[in-house]
Amino acid sequence: MPRPAVNVAVRAARAAGQIILRYMNRIDGLAIVEKQRMDFASEVDRAAEAEIIRELRRAFPGHAILAEESGAQGKGKHVWVIDPLDGTHNYLRGFPHFCVSIGMLENGEPMHAVVYDPLRDELFTASRGDGAYLNDRRIRASSRNDLGGALLATGFPFRQRAHLDAQLDMTRALLGDAEDIRRTGSAALDLAYVANGRLDGYYEIGLKPWDMAAGCLLVREAGGRYCDFVGRDGIPENGNIIAGGHKVADAMVKSIAPHVTPALAR
DSSP, X not given: OOOHHHHHXXXXXXXXXXXXXXXXXXXXXXXXXXXXXXXXXXXXXXXXXXXXXHHXXXXXXXXXXXXXXXXXXXXSSEEEEEEEEETHHHHHTTOSOOEEEEEEEETTXXXXXXXXXXXXXXXXXXXXXXXXXETTEEEOOOOOSSSTTOEEEEEOOTTOGGGHHHHHHHHHHHTTTSSEEEEOSOHHHHHHHHXXXXXXXXXXXXXXXXHHHHHHHHHHHTTEXXXXXXXXXXXXXXXXXXXXXXXXXXXXXXXXXGGOOHHXXX
């Protein structure tokens, strides 16, 4: 049975999903701002985030919040980490791959997670120690033994294009053994797909906490592993993440090692 905190996050994610779907037929009329080069937010992001925060505040008024659009609110050992629309670029182009991501950290450790794809009505949930689920069905990460035949995903660092050459070298190295690599445009949904075994592994440079908090717990509770580019376990402070089944994640760390620059290893 889902924990109470997950039930609250599910309500919040579904409410945000309704807002996201409501605006889909009028994307051309949305107010859009460019927060920084190639990093956009729309009125949908802001409205969905406000709805999530409203639901969480109602149930947990003393908890802190870290949200992509409105930033940090409050302090404490419990922090809700929110991406109201992960895959905004996709959404604004009508590309059908985006999600709502809500994670709860306790003293910096992920405890609860919800990733919701409103288009497919797919709800990924997890609580620490309880396993990971898709629409109440238990899910498991890939049990593949190595990169042979693996399907991986990545994202290119629009915030950190200075690392693009290194990532292309990593991609080339991984494709030496893996079957293929996808670039879908939603880190949280990619991590959920790793948890569900749709992807064998995932890697990306420069993610933010709201991109990873929920997805990382899903991966771990599904029996997988997440780490940074040099294999240090945990949510990477530098945002450079590898996730997958244990053996695939280990193989990815080994494969990219010659191409991890000192800046990416910090």
